[in-house]
Amino acid sequence: MLTGSKVGLRARHEDDIPVLRTELYDDVVNSSRAEGRPWRPITPGSEDSRLVVDDKEQGRVPFSVVELDGGTLVGTATLWGIDDHNRSAHIGLALLPSSRGKGYGTDAVAVLCHYGFVVRGLQRLQIETLSDNAAMLRSAERNGFVREGVLRSSAWVMGEFLDEVLLGLLVQDWKPDSKS
Numbered sequence: 001m002l003t004g005s006k007v008g009l010r011a012r013h014e015d016d017i018p019v020l021r022t023e024l025y026d027d028v029v030n031s032s033r034a035e036g037r038p039w040r041p042i043t044p045g046s047e048d049s050r051l052v053v054d055d056k057e058q059g060r061v062p063f064s065v066v067e068l069d070g071g072t073l074v075g076t077a078t079l080w081g082i083d084d085h086n087r088s089a090h091i092g093l094a095l096l097p098s099s100r101g102k103g104y105g106t107d108a109v110a111v112l113c114h115y116g117f118v119v120r121g122l123q124r125l126q127i128e129t130l131s132d133n134a135a136m137l138r139s140a141e142r143n144g145f146v147r148e149g150v151l152r153s154s155a156w157v158m159g160e161f162l163d164e165v166l167l168g169l170l171v172q173d174w175k176p177d178s179k180s
């Protein structure tokens with residue numbers, strides 16, 4: 001397990017799956033905001049890639065996020081689009097509603113940076129999020145990500161086009177322990 005100051009990132013366990021399905025992916029609005037594809041329900045027991053991890057998949061590493069204190073499941077964190085030639089990857093994060101606003105998102109980004117830069121030897125990490133997602137923007141910026149641009153009307157979300165913000169962090173600018 002990879003550990004931060006508040007959360008740990010570990011492998012997906014079988015009993016995480018019904019919790020994630022019910023509390024995260026069955027929520028149409030949140031799923032539509034967090035994913036770049038249309039919402040559709042996940043059939044219980046199906047091998048949907050949002051829940052069931054394929055350890056052989058090279059370009060995507062999904063983690064379950066747990067509280068360090070007690071091990072309760074609080075969400076998912078993913079390093080995706082891993083490009084070993086350009087040494088870059090993207091970060092994705094989704095916490096259960098009851099676990100938001102407690103600093104877990106900021107800490108999970110820090111742990112994903114450690115995984116990307118130290119464990120995987122990447123040079124650049126990237127986050128795309130809706131321009132009104134204050135908590136994600138702040139979680140990224142607290143870890144040193146800088147806004148590199150706005151993707152105008154790039155996301156179709158529940159009946160309207162919304163802007164996304166593109167944030168990036170280079171390994172040489174990364175300060176592992178200081179969240180400013």
Ligand SMILES: CC(C)(COP(=O)(O)OP(=O)(O)OC[C@H]1O[C@@H](n2cnc3c(N)ncnc32)[C@H](O)[C@@H]1OP(=O)(O)O)[C@@H](O)C(=O)NCCC(=O)NCCS
Pocket residue numbers: 030033034075092093094095096099100101102103104105106107128129130133134135136138139142
């Ligand atoms: C986005 C998300 C991962 C952020 O994690 P979080 O644990 O809620 O965020 P934190 O508690 O670490 O807060 C980070 C900062 O945002 C601020 N913040 C938190 N929730 C906020 C909100 N609803 N509105 C405005 N600011 C907020 C916090 O005060 C904190 O700022 P500070 O560091 O200046 O104190 C989480 O809210 C989430 O899973 N949301 C739904 C899914 C999603 O949007 N995923 C991202 C898709 S790209």
